[in-house]
Amino acid sequence: MEPGTVPGTDEGQAVREVAPHRRSYDALLSDIEAGLLSGETSVGDQLAGERALAEKYGISRASVREAVRILDAMGILDVPTNAGPRSGPVIISNPSRGLGSALRLHVAAKKLSVADIVETRILLETWAARTAPERSTSEDLEEARGLLEAMDAPDIGPSQFHELDARFHVALSRLGGNAVIETLMEALGGSISGYIGDAMAAMGDAPEVLDQLRGQHHAIFDAVLDGAPEDAAQLVHDHIFWLYDRARQEPADRRGSGAG
Numbered sequence: 437m438e439p440g441t442v443p444g445t446d447e448g449q450a451v452r453e454v455a456p457h458r459r460s461y462d463a464l465l466s467d468i469e470a471g472l473l474s475g476e477t478s479v480g481d482q483l484a485g486e487r488a489l490a491e492k493y494g495i496s497r498a499s500v501r502e503a504v505r506i507l508d509a510m511g512i513l514d515v516p517t518n519a520g521p522r523s524g525p526v527i528i529s530n531p532s533r534g535l536g537s538a539l540r541l542h543v544a545a546k547k548l549s550v551a552d553i554v555e556t557r558i559l560l561e562t563w564a565a566r567t568a569p570e571r572s573t574s575e576d577l578e579e580a581r582g583l584l585e586a587m588d589a590p591d592i593g594p595s596q597f598h599e600l601d602a603r604f605h606v607a608l609s610r611l612g613g614n615a616v617i618e619t620l621m622e623a624l625g626g627s628i629s630g631y632i633g634d635a636m637a638a639m640g641d642a643p644e645v646l647d648q649l650r651g652q653h654h655a656i657f658d659a660v661l662d663g664a665p666e667d668a669a670q671l672v673h674d675h676i677f678w679l680y681d682r683a684r685q686e687p688a689d690r691r692g693s694g695a696g
């Protein structure tokens with residue numbers, strides 16, 4: 437850095453020193469954002485290959501790769517698996533990808549507590565359940581019904597049940613007709629999965645527990661079909677809290693230190 441470039445005051449120098457270094461790939465990132473905002477580019481478009489982007493922005497190919505990696509993690513770019521040197525990444529929009537991994541890591545770092553995740557979940561899912569009777573489409577109802585039927589299979593194991601259960605809750609949130617709520621529920625999936633795993637472990641593979649969960653899921657879905665918003669919301673609340681309560685009863689030694 438050249439001292440005295442900002443002439444006159446010591447203050448000017450201080451401002452210069454704390455200003456973050458502009459990353460070499462910032463121009464590429466802001467061009468993508470500007471293109472999406474203006475409509476010049478849209479989801480499904482393919483960017484130029486690595487070398488062409490490096491030349492266009494006057495940055496190294498390593499910087500292009502870093503920018504692409506960041507946008508891939510944020511769910512804005514997808515790198516084709518059979519990508520040759522000329523085929524660039526494709527613009528996608530998968531908002532839960534970036535949010536999901538960030539939320540999961542911050543739960544792991546204990547900045548976000550499981551109790552707060554559960555409260556947020558109750559807030560989002562009861563809203564969706566209350567709105568579902570009015571807004572749900574028949575296609576989305578069919579999807580939720582299909583997941584319920586898959587969970588009804590008598591020979592299903594706890595981990596498979598758990599996976600279908602998570603998908604059922606995302607499907608339920610979709611019935612509310614708000615794409616942001618659906619995205620947040622998808623993103624919360626990874627964080628929710630941890631405590632539900634604990635609850636499942638605590639209950640062992642007792643078949644009566646799975647039966648209880650099946651009954652709760654069917655009751656929620658029936659309330660939506662019956663056009664009973666308050667019942668649907670209450671049943672979702674009770675179901676989420678019932679399982680969380682069991683996760684909390686899980687002995688601390690099975691959850692590892694620090695959790696609890």
Ligand SMILES: [Zn+2]
Pocket residue numbers: 601605649653675
């Ligand atoms: Zn459930």
